[in-house]
Amino acid sequence: MQIIAHRGASAYAPENTFAAFEKARELSANFIELDVQMTQDNQLAVIHDDRVDRTTNGTGFVRHFTMHELEKLDAGSWFSPSFQGEKIPTLEAVLQKYHKKMGLLIEIKSSKTQPGIENSLGKLIDQFGFSLNIIVQSFDPEAIKTLHRLYPSLPTAVLIRPRLGLFSRHQLQYISSFAQYVNMKQTMLNPFLIKSVHRHGMKAFAWTVNGQKTGRRLQSWKIDGIITDYPDYF
Template sequence: MIIAHRGASGYTPENTFAAFDKAIELGADYLELDVQLAKDEEVVVIHDAKVDRTSNGKGHIHHFTLKELQKLEAGSWFHEDFYGERIPTLTQVLQRYGGKIGMLIEVKYPSLYPTIAEKLAKLLTEEMYHNQTIIVQSFDFQFLKQFHQHAPSIPLGLLVKYSIKGITNNQLKEWSSLVSYINPNKALVTKTLVKKIHYRNMKTFPYTARDRKGMEKLIHNRVDGIITDFPDLTKKDPSIESSP
């Protein structure tokens, strides 16, 4: 599986319709996107806790209403060709891409948003989204437990930061009681780790591959999917596609 990191963010401004459209054009299997809550508790698609880096605004996401957020320009920071892109809501993304591509939804900074588990679960379990392929992921295992109480049918992924200690068998045993995916920093991935994840009946989508060499290594280690800024990277080299 090829998972487009914040959309095709190597080519377009991340977490925008331009990035998601490009990911579909390049044949990605999933969109990876980030969600947070606006001041009026609307679920919006943006990575950072502040709008500063990826828009012409300044300040924390939760200090803006949805109406205020959607007035911001969110494309020209990447390139002038993308002037006019906006910060989308998750509802807009689901409506626009439902049935076209899977979605790997990362909840950012859940501790900032006490109601986000309930809000997101309600949104994703509404009738209109039942047939979409959706995975919810986070670095916060406790948040995933909380979300699962509200939406037990939605599969979960645990993101794992790089640590020199790696991932232990005890951790995998604990995590496997809740999640279906272990999505580690790519530097943690070995063939042995992938075997251990598969032994626990989980899958793994490591993050974030940005070059062909990195992809080759992950494919060699038999991962189930790759989170990448460049969804077309494997298609440029047949030797990668045919790697065992």
């Protein structure tokens, strides 16, 4: 079972910063999960929200900033004064630091408002070399289909939110045509669904798992990985 640090070890350090990523490595996580947004100058910034307001001392949409302007913001003080001065990283800097050293689960956040992000992301990863330890995920299956068409060697995942009704075999069959992973909210999962994912040739990650009892139950069901704010719990 892979242990994936959600936005880094985000229970212990400000999310999507090198402080959180280094803490994840210290706590022996297998993967770091992180989010990317496109900047005004078409750079890939590592930040979850489409606005900077919640996790920095700035205000406004990420896509209205250049990367240089984003790097001037304080992305640590909101979490704790001890992290004052922590910066929004570029995806390129994260790849330079962790490629082939830790797994990276990279989430495309806003493909609709950031046209071309799939190609920009695939092109950047291609410069470092595709590997099984870099996976790109999104809640938008069309973004993942586009990425798979452009870069078929890049492992991909579709994120699934809970919804009314069962998650059908036909949906799994469709997703398996362009993705290798189905990543679901932990409340959706049961042993039969995980087996069905495996029968369709895919793997399943559960998000966001912060209880050890839940983690043990999912492990007994043969989950392939859990995404957690507390990688040291597992």
